[in-house]
Each structure stands twice: as C-alpha cells, then as structure tokens.
Amino acid sequence: xxxxxxxxxxxxxxxxxxxxxxxxxxxxxxxxxxxxxxxxxxxxxxxxxxxxxxxxxxxxxxxxxxxxxxxxxxxxxxxxxxxxxxxxxxxxxxxxxxxxxxxxxxxxxxxxxxxxxxxxxxxxxxxxxxxxxxxxxxxxxxxxxxxxxxxxxxxxxxxxxxxxxxxxxxxxxxxxxxxxxxxxxxxxxxxxxxxxxxxxxxxxxxxxxxxxxxxxxxxxxxxxxxxxxxxxxxxxxxxxxxxxxxxxxxxxxxxxxxxxxxxxxxxxxxxxxxxxxxxxxxxxxxxxxxxxxxxxxxxxxxxxxxxxxxxxxxxxxxxxxxxxxxxxxxxxxxxxxxxxxxxxxxxxxxxxxxxxxxxxxxxxxxxxxxxxxxxxxxxxxxxxxxxxxxxxxxxxxxxxxxxxxxxxxxxxxxxxxxxxxxxxxxxxxxxxxxxxxxxxxxxxxxxxxxxxxxxxxxxxxxxxxxxx
Amino acid sequence: xxxxxxxxxxxxxxxxxxxxxxxxxxxxxxxxxxxxxxxxxxxxxxxxxxxxxxxxxxxxxxxxxxxxxxxxxxxxxxxxxxxxxxxxxxxxxxxxxxxxxxxxxxxxxxxxxxxxxxxxxxxxxxxxxxxxxxxxxxxxxxxxxxxxxxxxxxxxxxxxxxxxxxxxxxxxxxxxxxxxxxxxxxxxxxxxxxxxxxxxxxxxxxxxxxxx
Numbered sequence: 132x133x134x135x136x137x138x139x140x141x142x143x144x145x146x147x148x149x150x151x152x153x154x155x156x157x158x159x160x161x162x163x164x165x166x167x168x169x170x171x172x173x174x175x176x177x178x179x180x181x182x183x184x185x186x187x188x189x190x191x192x193x194x195x196x197x198x199x200x201x202x203x204x205x206x207x208x209x210x211x212x213x214x215x216x217x218x219x220x221x222x223x224x225x226x227x228x229x230x231x232x233x234x235x236x237x238x239x240x241x242x243x244x245x246x247x248x249x250x251x252x253x254x255x256x257x258x259x260x261x262x263x264x265x266x267x268x269x270x271x272x273x274x275x276x277x278x279x280x281x282x283x284x285x286x287x288x289x290x291x292x293x294x295x296x297x298x299x300x301x302x303x304x305x306x307x308x309x310x311x312x313x314x315x316x317x318x319x320x321x322x323x324x325x326x327x328x329x330x331x332x333x334x335x336x337x338x339x340x341x342x343x344x345x346x347x348x349x350x351x352x353x354x355x356x357x358x359x360x361x362x363x364x365x366x367x368x369x370x371x372x373x374x375x376x377x378x379x380x381x382x383x384x385x386x387x388x389x390x391x392x393x394x395x396x397x398x399x400x401x402x403x404x405x406x407x408x409x410x411x412x413x414x415x416x417x418x419x420x421x422x423x424x425x426x427x428x429x430x431x432x433x434x435x436x437x438x439x440x441x442x443x444x445x446x447x448x449x450x451x452x453x454x455x456x457x458x459x460x461x462x463x464x465x466x467x468x469x470x471x472x473x474x475x476x477x478x479x480x481x482x483x484x485x486x487x488x489x490x491x492x493x494x495x496x497x498x499x500x501x502x503x504x505x506x507x508x509x510x511x512x513x514x515x516x517x518x519x520x521x522x523x524x525x526x527x528x529x530x531x532x533x534x535x536x537x538x539x540x541x542x543x544x545x546x547x548x549x550x551x552x553x554x555x556x557x558x559x560x561x562x563x564x565x566x567x568x569x570x571x572x573x574x575x576x577x578x579x580x581x582x583x584x585x586x587x588x589x590x591x592x593x594x595x596x597x598x599x
Numbered sequence: 600x601x602x603x604x605x606x607x608x609x610x611x612x613x614x615x616x617x618x619x620x621x622x623x624x625x626x627x628x629x630x631x632x633x634x635x636x637x638x639x640x641x642x643x644x645x646x647x648x649x650x651x652x653x654x655x656x657x658x659x660x661x662x663x664x665x666x667x668x669x670x671x672x673x674x675x676x677x678x679x680x681x682x683x684x685x686x687x688x689x690x691x692x693x694x695x696x697x698x699x700x701x702x703x704x705x706x707x708x709x710x711x712x713x714x715x716x717x718x719x720x721x722x723x724x725x726x727x728x729x730x731x732x733x734x735x736x737x738x739x740x741x742x743x744x745x746x747x748x749x750x751x752x753x754x755x756x757x758x759x760x761x762x763x764x765x766x767x768x769x770x771x772x773x774x775x776x777x778x779x780x781x782x783x784x785x786x787x788x789x790x791x792x793x794x795x796x797x798x799x800x801x802x803x804x805x806x807x808x809x810x811x
Binding site: 282 | 626627633644650722772798802810811
C-alpha cells in the first residue's frame with residue numbers, strides 16, 4: 132500500500148503499540164538546551180535513573196546567552212545559573228556533542244543540529260523546544276516536547292505518541308522577486324490559520340519547495356508549528372544530500388553510501404493519500420507582513436491592515452480589535468506606512484548564512500534610517516557568524532549602522548538583554564508576534580530577512596520587489 | 600503525578616481564542632530551574648499592571664482589575680473555560696506548571712495546541728475539548744451564574760452542569776488510565792525495556808550510521 136513520508140517514518144520507529152493506538156516511538160536524536168532541561172535532569176536523578184543512550188544527545192546553550200560582551204560572561208545571575216546547570220548536567224551525563232556558551236560552534240540548537248550533521252534524514256528528532264519542527268526539512272520526524280517528555284526520552288529513549296493525521300501543502304509555481312521561504316511560510320499560515328495544522332503532520336511539497344535550498348526548507352518547517360502542526364516534512368532529494376555531505380557528524384565512507392541509498396526512499400509514494408491537501412500558488416505569494424498578535428494575522432506588504440468590522444465571527448472580530456489596540460494600528464492603514472523602532476534579523480527561523488547574505492544584499496551601501504533605534508543582526512551559530520565574516524557580510528551590516536552580535540536566540544524571545552521596550556515596534560525575522568514575545572508591551576511584525584533589511588533602511592515597511 | 604478522577608470546581612472564563620504559552624507564563628520566568636512556584640506569574644502580563652520580573656514580591660504589585668482572574672467571584676477557580684487553540688506556541692511545560700500551581704486542574708476549550716495538550720496530561724491537568732456551541736453556552740452560564748461550578752467526571756468522561764445537563768467528552772484510553780491512577784509514564788515505559796533494547800539492536804544493525 133502506498134505510504135506518505137510521515138507514515139514511513141512513523142512505521143520505522145514504532146517499538147510497541149497500545150490497544151488505543153498510543154505507540155512507543157524510538158527517538159534517534161535528542162537535542163538539549165538550558166531552559167527546558169534542568170527539571171528533566173533533576174527528575175531523572177531523583178528517580179535514580181540513568182540516561183538510556185547518551186550518544187543520542189547534542190546540547191548547546193542558546194536561549195539565555197547574551198549576544199554581546201562575551202568577555203563579561205553572563206551577567207544576569209538567574210540566566211547564568213541555568214546555563215551553568217546545563218554545563219554541570221552534560222558534564223555529569225555526557226553527550227555526543229556539546230557546544231557550551233562561547234564555544235566557536237555554539238548557537239541556536241536548530242541551527243547547530245543541521246550544520247553539524249547531527250540531524251540526518253529518517254531520524255526522529257526531539258527537543259524541549261517547539262521549533263524542533265525545523266529539522267523536518269531533512270525528512271525527519273521532528274517535534275518539540277515538554278520537560279516531562281525530555282525526561283522520558285532521557286530515561287527510555289522513547290516517547291508515547293499518537294499518530295497524527297497527514298496534510299500535504301503543495302506550493303507550485305515560481306516565487307517572484309523578493310519573495311522568500313519566509314513569505315511562503317507566512318502565506319501558508321495566513322491561509323490555514325494557526326490551528327489549521329493541529330493534529331496533522333504537514334508535508335510541504337511542490338515545485339517551489341523543490342527549488343528551495345535547505346535553509347529555505349528549514350524556514351518553512353520551522354514555521355509548521357505556527358500553523359499548529361507539531362511537525363513539518365520535506366522529502367529527501369539531491370539538495371538534502373548535497374547539504375549533508377561532509378558535515379562533521381554525518382556518516383563517512385561506505386556508511387555514507389549506505390545511508391544515502393536509504394535516504395532516497397524518504398519521500399511520499401506517488402499515489403499515497405493524505406487526510407487533507409492544500410494547494411497554494413507560489414506565483415501569487417507577495418512579501419508578507421504580520422499586522423497582529425498571531426502569525427495568522429498576516430497580509431501582503433502592498434495591502435492594508437484589515438478592518439475588524441468586516442469580520443462576521445464575533446470571537447475573531449474581538450481578537451482582531453484587541454490585536455489592533457495592542458499593536459497601536461488602525462484598520463485600513465497601509466502596511467507601508469507603518470514605521471519601525473527596531474529591527475531584528477536572527478532566530479531559528481532566519482539566521483542562517485543564506486538569510487544573512489540576502490539581508491546584506493539589500494543593505495549594501497546604504498544606511499539605517501534615522502528613526503531606527505536599534506538594528507540587530509544575530510547569526511544563528513558561531514559557524515554562521517564566522518562564515519559571514521569571511522564573506523565580509525559583517526562589514527556591510529556594520530557600515531550601514533547595524534549591530535553585529537554573537538549567536539543565540541536573542542530577541543526572538545527576549546530571555547536575554549535583547550528586547551523591545553513597551554510600545555516599541557519591531558520588524559523581526561523571527562516566528563512569533565505574540566503579545567510581549569519580544570519584551571513586555573513590544574510590538575512585533577514578522578517578515579523575511581530582505582523585508583527586515585529594507586525596513587531598516589527606509590524606516591518603514593516597503594516592498595523589496597521594488598528595491599533598486 | 601496527582602490522580603485526577605472527579606473534580607467539583609469553580610469555573611473562571613477566559614474569553615479569548617489562541618491564548619499562547621507566552622501569555623500563560625512569560626519568558627522571564629522560564630529561567631527558573633525548578634518545577635514549582637510559577638502560579639503567582641500565571642498570565643503575568645494580563646494580571647498585573649507593571650512589568651513582572653522573577654523574584655518580585657507579587658503582593659506588592661498593582662493588579663489589573665479588568666483581568667478575569669483578579670475578580671473576586673473567580674477566586675479559587677479550578678476549572679478554566681476558554682476558546683479555541685489554547686496553549687499554542689512554545690513547548691514550555693512551565694505553562695501547565697503555572698496553571699497547576701495557581702490551582703487549575705482542568706481546562707475546557709474548543710481545541711488545544713498539541714504540545715500543550717500533551718504537557719497537561721503529564722502534570723495531572725485534564726484538558727477537555729467541547730464543541731464551539733457547548734463552549735458558547737458554558738460562557739453564558741458562567742457569566743450569568745455567580746459562583747458557577749462544574750463537575751468534571753473523568754471516569755464517565757462527562758462535564759456535569761449544576762442544572763444537571765451533562766456534556767460528554769473523549770479522552771484517549773491510555774491517557775485516561777494514567778490520569779485516573781496518577782501513573783508515572785516513565786515507569787510504564789520501562790516495563791517495555793526489553794522491547795526497546797531489541798528495537799535498538801535491530802536499528803543499529805540495519806542503519807548503523809544513526810549510532811555512529
């Protein structure tokens with residue numbers, strides 16, 4: 132019987148199944164960071180249990196770490212304790228790889244995993260972070276888990292799971308100038324809604340996906356969680372295999388050949404059926420900007436803030452009105468007239484080398500607008516940072532008036548010192564525009580790296596399509 | 600984990616859709632390395648008028664009188680009534696920890712985000728899915744009835760209104776058993792340790808690159 136990619140991956144990992152369909156699923160890769168792991172390690176210890184397979188663990192510190200003045204260490208004592216707790220836990224337990232604070236390979240866990248070759252096709256990948264869906268770009272069954280499940284994976288190498296329904300989101304056509312993977316992701320969320328993927332594993336396909344780099348595919352799978360799906364998937368092709376070749380933790384020699392042969396099977400069968408199929412025309416996608424406090428509140432840059440009074444559903448209408456109040460916007464206001472205070476280029480969605488190159492190309496030879504108080508570029512990892520510096524991108528950003536920082540999650544969730552002040556408005560390449568996400572009272576507009584860069588130069592949103 | 604069998608509790612209505620885990624417990628409180636003590640900062644940005652930081656004496660902070668949980672009639676609520684897609688966003692288990700620490704044992708909504716839904720079951724909180732129509736009617740009931748209580752009967756899988764109307768709900772059999780008995784699911788999984796080991800050995804021989 133023809134199978135979808137998700138069904139193949141699921142079947143390949145079932146250890147045991149209960150009568151109600153709850154299955155014990157084997158976990159190949161466990162990514163660990165400082166915020167969601169301390170209570171899990173403590174729980175393990177209190178129960179007198181040992182980790183099942185230490186060589187499945189890859190760990191790094193990313194959420195709390197500062198992005199400047201690394202010579203001073205972590206000044207916030209509460210953050211420092213959390214990072215030191217991770218250090219102590221990994222020192223005690225061990226790991227396949229650990230990239231601690233200030234290690235040259237440290238960075239956002241979802242950037243570090245793929246770039247080190249720790250994420251391989253066909254794996255189950257989990258992490259106590261919802262954006263673990265990122266790794267689905269490599270045809271991995273990858274999703275975020277809570278701390279109790281982190282402890283469960285540490286103790287048993289398994290998770291209790293129910294099989295998800297399957298959804299195919301097919302994006303056909305060719306993306307226009309200035310339209311990126313981020314815009315595709317936002318357009319999909321705008322179409323199906325933030326709960327549209329709840330209960331589903333979404334496979335992204337179509338000619339647009341096939342034409343994207345691994346970086347672009349990771350951006351789209353990263354945002355699958357914002358559509359409510361716990362995981363996103365893209366089939367393996369030459370782009371996947373080329374990306375992985377030579378990565379430090381990727382297989383070598385005859386194991387590489389053997390692995391590649393197996394990976395080539397990781398696609399949905401031609402006549403596999405999905406529970407739901409969504410077709411999106413890539414040609415019609417324009418650069419996207421969110422206007423509200425949920426990623427589904429998104430419109431093309433050349434349009435206006437929607438008018439709640441034209442929304443028939445009362446719960447939705449009230450949500451829109453609340454969002455407009457919080458965002459300090461009015462109905463029917465043109466998106467291009469929205470002026471920004473801060474710019475953030477970074478996060479597990481958009482901090483990879485390709486993102487930085489694209490933003491730098493927009494910025495090249497220009498200056499950040501006077502009204503912008505802070506324009507930040509935070510590379511996703513130490514290796515991304517070094518590569519960008521080798522290519523001279525840091526000089527382009529600095530010359531324009533951007534700050535060039537050390538890697539980490541930074542202002543995506545503002546656990547460190549990088550944050551918005553109440554009322555400040557930010558064009559951000561991150562993934563969530565929730566109330567207070569980038570700092571209490573802060574106002575977030577989600578955009579692509581190109582759009583964020585253009586907004587930094589213009590001081591307001593503008594269409595990168597018209598950028599000269 | 601504390602058992603969940605039957606709960607007779609006061610209901611607090613939170614009339615919003617898409618309540619995200621950043622709203623349930625803001626990020627600055629995630630720096631804690633403990634599982635407890637998150638209750639005072641549940642819905643921090645909605646509940647207080649100032650900016651919350653870890654380690655504050657919350658009794659000195661100005662409360663937002665408009666926020667539902669600050670209203671006297673909902674003091675001591677154990678059941679949270681809300682709209683669709685509750686708990687979307689981050690996987691932080693601090694969200695159910697904060698709800699539990701505040702005193703909530705059940706959340707009733709039209710739908711839940713997947714990871715949050717899972718996290719509830721690991722902490723003895725029962726997330727209950729009812730239809731949009733049933734949720735609407737519960738909001739009217741709670742609004743109209745000061746001190747409105749509901750009985751949540753997990754054994755029979757029904758919510759019972761004080762007027763006697765019962766609303767059936769569905770829970771996976773396995774999760775229901777775990778909640779009813781307060782079972783630690785790591786212990787349950789480890790009963791299958793031999794199966795896990797056998798699976799792992801086979802996987803190691805078939806796909807050795809995964810174990811390099």
